[in-house]
Amino acid sequence: ALLGKRDYSYASNLTGVNGFDPFIKRSEEVLKSTQEISAWFKKISLMHETNAKSLIKNASLSKKKKTYASAVEIGSLVGAWRAFHLQLESLGNVELQASKDFLAESDRIANFVVEKTNARKKLVAEANKLTTDLKNSISTLLKAKNNYDSKCKDADSAQQAYLKAKQDGNTKPKKVQELLSRSTKSLDVATQADKDYQKALEKANERQTRFYESEMPSILELFQTFEEERLAFLKGAFQKIAEIQSTLPPAYSECSRDYVQVSDDMTVTGDIQEYIEENINTVVPPTPLEYAPYETDNPNFKLESAANGPQAAVTGTTKSISASxxxxxxxxxxxxxxxxxxxxxxxxxxxxxxxxxxxxxxxxxxxxxxxxxxxxxxxxxxxxxxxxxxxxxxxxxxxxxxxxxxxxxxxxxxxxxxxxDSPETTPANPETEQTPMPDNKTVRARALYSYEATNDSELSFNGNDILAVTEQDESGWWFAEMNGKSGFIPSNYMSLLP
Incomplete structure (x- = not known):
């Protein structure tokens, strides 16, 4: 009675870091228990059926055959003897009806188990889906964090290589420029990785909050309703069994009275409260996941997104990078x-x-x-x-x-x-003689002079060669194709053809 007054609930008192696993397991176990109750009543039905058939058979044989008692006895004894046979048959019929009623109740409980098993499958599927969604969100966050750390490490190394080369007076300017370009690209990649990491962190926290504050309590309410319906059903089944038991001869009366008493004493709310009290936990939902910045000993390393993020992307004092x-x-x-x-x-x-x-x-x-x-x-x-x-x-x-x-x-x-003014070598001024090139349109151009490529990204050609220009850049370097090869060419060496 005391437990029945407690205001406990699955959603309020059983939310923990173990998620739905305890409830999925318990819902499976209680259905097995309910199935066992059904099987037990079926055995009781078979017992009464066997007893009933034996009683009815003996009564029937006594009617068909003459016995010594019926042949030699007279008076009241014969009447009493015949009454025994009639009562035996009547008792057998009562037992037979009880057997049928026990079997019907056993079948009703078994059908209830089937119904609740199907309902449980849907409930478990929904719980597992929510759990998987949360795990996937955390997994995505971990991947983003690992990628962020990796890209920051690459950018850190590239930046240190550039600064070292810049301070070294023996390093050629072209090499310094290559290291600068590599450092800039690595920094861009690391900055994007940082943004992706913070975005994944935000999504993971949103998903975690929704799971523990809304989705999990809703599913736990359904698990509690599932258990309440099962207990209420079994209470009704036990009361029905007590009613069947009361139809049997007086020898079963005391048993019947006990059945009625224990069935009436069953309290759905009390059982639910007792289960919660035995399993109650004080675990609160996980705190929001925190931003974990990349750590480095390089005081010059810093990301653009980190300046606007939860905290700086490096530990310790950070020296600003000068534009120079x-x-x-x-x-x-x-x-x-x-x-x-x-x-x-x-x-x-x-x-x-x-x-x-x-x-x-x-x-x-x-x-x-x-x-x-x-x-x-x-x-x-x-x-x-x-x-x-x-x-x-x-x-x-x-x-x-x-x-x-x-x-x-x-x-x-x-x-x-x-x-x-040389006919063979007079260069065309690209800003005065060349017509504007439409975007995304290939045009032909004639080489005014010969040009030898200085690296793999450029294209060599001879004077008067005809090239297909596919892209024009404001830097003065165009992209062209000729004889199956392609690369950058200096625009001031070319004259566009009409």
Missing amino acids: DLNTDPQQPQYGLTDQEEVKLSNPEKIHKLQAQIADLQETIKAEVGSKKGMEKLVKFYAMDPKSQEKAIAELDEQKKKISTLKKTRRGLERQLVEL
Whole structure:
């Protein structure tokens, strides 16, 4: 009675880190118990059936055969003897009816088990689905965290390699530029991995909160209802058995009274409360999963997304990366023809010298454009640090001016080539003579001069070769195809064909 007054529930008092496993197991066990109760009553039915058949058979044989008692006895004894036979047959009929009633109740319980087994399958399937969804969310988070750590480690190593090469005066500028490009790309990949990790963390916490605060309590309510319905059904079944038992001869009366008493004493709420009290736990749902930043001894390593994330992506004091660290500034050579060269060099020699200088300028512009892109990323990176961002913007402006100066120098060299007015070697000014190239359209172009590729990404060609240009970039390098090969080409060496 005391337990029946407790205000316990599965959803409020049995939510724990073990999830649905205890309830899935218990629902299976109680159905086996209910099936066992059905089988036991079936055995009782068979026992009464056997007894009934024996009683009826003996009574029937006594009617058909003459006995010594009926032949020799007289008076009241004969009447009593005949009454025994009649009572025997009557008792057999009562036992037979009880057997049928016990069997019917056994079958009713068995059918209930089948019905609840099907209901349990659906309930367990829903519980397992929710559990799997939560586990998958946590698994996705762990994969994102591992990928984040791996990409940060790669970016960290690439950045240290670049800074070391930059500080080493013996490293060639081109090599430094390659390391800078690799560091910038690695940093981009690590930044994206960090964003993916934080996104997975947010989703995992949302999924975990929904599971423990909403989904799990709802399923536990269904498990409790499942058990309440089973207990209520069995209480009714036991009361029916007590009723059947009461129809049997007085020898069963005391047993029948006990059946009635224990059936009436059954309390569905009390049993539920007792089960909860025995299994109650104080485990609270897991706390939100926390952001775990990549740890490094490199004080220069930092990600863009980490500045806006839960905490910095490195431990200890972090030194800001200056925009100047992303700009190699080798001493710029002098371009063009000197007065002495104008006098001493022949026309072909002048053209050759200018072509070499233009090619060198193209490489320099290409490298400086790459540095500019890195500086633009720094400007975004310092969004939460106005002072550092202001410095980065100033250095980015200087870089843009530097690129503009280099392009102006290149145009001056191209004009000098035009002024030489050589039919075979006069270069076309790409800014005045070439028609704009439509986007995503292949056009043909004629090579004004020969060009030898300096790396695998470029394409070699001879003067007057016809190339199929598939892409034009503002840096002055186009992408073209010829004789089954493709690569980058200098645009100022080409003249578009109509």
